[in-house]
Amino acid sequence: QMKKQCDQKLVIRMKTECIPCSLNFNTQCPAGYTKITNGTGIPDCRYYLEIKTHTLSFPGCRHHCMKEFEQPECCKGYWGPDCMGK
Numbered sequence: 001q002m003k004k005q006c007d008q009k010l011v012i013r014m015k016t017e018c019i020p021c022s023l024n025f026n027t028q029c030p031a032g033y034t035k036i037t038n039g040t041g042i043p044d045c046r047y048y049l050e051i052k053t054h055t056l057s058f059p060g061c062r063h064h065c066m067k068e069f070e071q072p073e074c075c076k077g078y079w080g081p082d083c084m085g086k
Helices: none
Strands: 008-015 042-051 054-062 064-071
């Protein structure tokens, strides 16, 4: 029997909020996401502090997270919720 269901594996990537690197060690990814960076994360961003009338910008760190999931899809030549043939 021909395979009717050909699910696609999708990866969603996201980054956590930029914060001081020294505070980023224990930052967690959102529920369902896996942290793919470790330690203090990646120093590729800036965070801002407002002090009275000035806004100061500082280099910061953030973590990269990913989530994998399967998207149901029919194989070529099949269609519909039950992947019916032609």
